[in-house]
Structures are given as structure tokens and as C-alpha cells.
Amino acid sequence: MLLCVVNIIHAQHVDPSQNRSVTCRPFGACEPCPLDALHEPFCHPFGNRQLMHCSNTTIPTPRPDEPYPISPPPGALGETPAWQPCGRxxxxxxxxxxxxxxxxxxxxxxxxxxxxxxxxxxxxxxxxxxxxxxxxxxxxx
The missing domain is CATH 1.10.287 (Helix Hairpins)
Incomplete structure (x- = not known):
């Protein structure tokens, strides 16, 4: 039990020296939502959705002794597919x-x-x- 609590606390710990952000970019064209997904927020207001590829970009905060911090290139940490609403x-x-x-x-x-x-x-x-x-x-x- 204690091991689970430690893992949860460790997973929720955010390193203050790093700014975490997610960058998403469109991938593909707008397409109609399937009937089983029409209730999802990304299908509103027109019933269409567009595939997005999101990557978690970690940008370290510069330290006084490091004038030029090295950050990993976008997409190096893996991409996650997501949907966004789109027009008609x-x-x-x-x-x-x-x-x-x-x-x-x-x-x-x-x-x-x-x-x-x-x-x-x-x-x-x-x-x-x-x-x-x-x-x-x-x-x-």
C-alpha cells in the first residue's frame, strides 16, 4: 500500500525547473464525426472533427550557470493523437x-x-x- 502511495506522489511531482507544455498540430482534413462520437465536445458545433498530433514539450527553465539550455526537439517525447472541432x-x-x-x-x-x-x-x-x-x-x- 505504501509503495502505491509513493508511486502516485512521485508521478504527480512536477519538477519546478521545467515548464511542461503540449504542442498540437493538425494532421489530416476535417471529417464528419461518427454517430457514436457526436456527443463528444470535439464534435460540436458542426459535427466535424480534425485529427491532431500533440507532443509533450518540456522546456527547462534556464539556470544562472547555463546560458543556453538544451531542450529536446518537438516530438522526441512521443506524440499523442487527439481530436479538435473544425468547421464545415x-x-x-x-x-x-x-x-x-x-x-x-x-x-x-x-x-x-x-x-x-x-x-x-x-x-x-x-x-x-x-x-x-x-x-x-x-x-x-
């Missing part, structure tokens, strides 16, 4: 736009066709009533 995917947005336009054209065509059919039918009924009213139609009996 242009190809997906373009496809959605054309789908929207196609649906609107379909609905407009159907509405115009129904309107033309209805107006012609009403016009024919009115012409028939007028013909009956002025006596152009002779009775069949």
Missing part, C-alpha cells in the same frame, strides 16, 4: 446545398403542376356553367 466540410456542405436546391425544384415543379391542373379544371367548370346559363347547351330530353 466543404464537399459535404456542397452536396447538402445541391440536395436542398434539388428538393426545392421538385417541390416547385409539383406545386406549379398542381396549380395549372387545378386552374384548368376550374376554368372548364366555369365555362360549362356559363354555357348552361346562357343556353348554349341543349337539353338531352
Amino acid at each position: 466540410v466543404p464537399a459535404q456542405e456542397r452536396a447538402d446545398f445541391y440536395e436542398f436546391v434539388a428538393c426545392n425544384l421538385f417541390f416547385a415543379t409539383v406545386a406549379i403542376a398542381v396549380s395549372l391542373f387545378r386552374s384548368r379544371r376550374i376554368e372548364a367548370n366555369q365555362a360549362r356553367r356559363l354555357a348552361v346559363r346562357i343556353g348554349l347547351v341543349r337539353g338531352g330530353g
Whole structure:
């Protein structure tokens, strides 16, 4: 038990002579989030994510006796993949736009066709009533 506590304390100990920071850089393009990850914070607000490679860079604080401290190059300590939210995917947005336009054209065509059919039918009924009213139609009996 004591060994576990010592390991935990040692793992949490931060050397004050070193500034720890993480540097991340984009790796790859924006892509849609899978359905099982849509609730994750990196999928908000547009439902897209971008892969990041993060490296832990340790920068030693310069000591008075060392004018030029030597720091390890970025990526020397290993890289960790991570995700970041990103904007919209242009190809997906373009496809959605054309789908929207196609649906609107379909609905407009159907509405115009129904309107033309209805107006012609009403016009024919009115012409028939007028013909009956002025006596152009002779009775069949």
C-alpha cells in the first residue's frame, strides 16, 4: 500500500525547473464525426472533427550557470493523437446545398403542376356553367 502511495506522489511531482507544455498540430482534413462520437465536445458545433498530433514539450527553465539550455526537439517525447472541432466540410456542405436546391425544384415543379391542373379544371367548370346559363347547351330530353 505504501509503495502505491509513493508511486502516485512521485508521478504527480512536477519538477519546478521545467515548464511542461503540449504542442498540437493538425494532421489530416476535417471529417464528419461518427454517430457514436457526436456527443463528444470535439464534435460540436458542426459535427466535424480534425485529427491532431500533440507532443509533450518540456522546456527547462534556464539556470544562472547555463546560458543556453538544451531542450529536446518537438516530438522526441512521443506524440499523442487527439481530436479538435473544425468547421464545415466543404464537399459535404456542397452536396447538402445541391440536395436542398434539388428538393426545392421538385417541390416547385409539383406545386406549379398542381396549380395549372387545378386552374384548368376550374376554368372548364366555369365555362360549362356559363354555357348552361346562357343556353348554349341543349337539353338531352
